Amino acid sequence: MSNFVWCHGPSCHKSHTQDRIRGVKGSKVLRTKKVKQTEWNRDNFYSKFCSLGCYNDFANTYVREVIAIAPRTEPLETPIDVVKEQATNWSGNSYISTKIIAVDNNGG
Numbered sequence: 530m531s532n533f534v535w536c537h538g539p540s541c542h543k544s545h546t547q548d549r550i551r552g553v554k555g556s557k558v559l560r561t562k563k564v565k566q567t568e569w570n571r572d573n574f575y576s577k578f579c580s581l582g583c584y585n586d587f588a589n590t591y592v593r594e595v596i597a598i599a600p601r602t603e604p605l606e607t608p609i610d611v612v613k614e615q616a617t618n619w620s621g622n623s624y625i626s627t628k629i630i631a632v633d634n635n636g637g
């Protein structure tokens with residue numbers, strides 16, 4: 530059983546690579562590539578695109594539609610504590626180290 534999807538890159542079939550050539554002499558075409566479905570690419574974008582280039586083509590073509598799924602109208606914030614500590618570097622000199630620590634306000 531072949532388990533694949535066609536690459537969703539809008540220009541996948543326009544890339545001049547030998548592995549896209551199909552058909553017989555006189556009626557050859559460049560065809561959209563198949564993307565094999567594996568455990569490795571399950572539930573990530575590599576299961577829908579043959580390459581990062583095809584993913585970027587899709588994202589740039591459909592950026593408005595993609596953003597409309599989950600628009601960001603306000604910034605998100607992560608509560609933190611900023612801790613300054615005396616530390617020593619590799620050559621034995623002391624310096625002030627700044628650590629950013631995420632704070633869980635939900636008591637978890």
Ligand SMILES: [Zn+2]
Nearest residue numbers: 536541579583
């Ligand atoms: Zn592709």
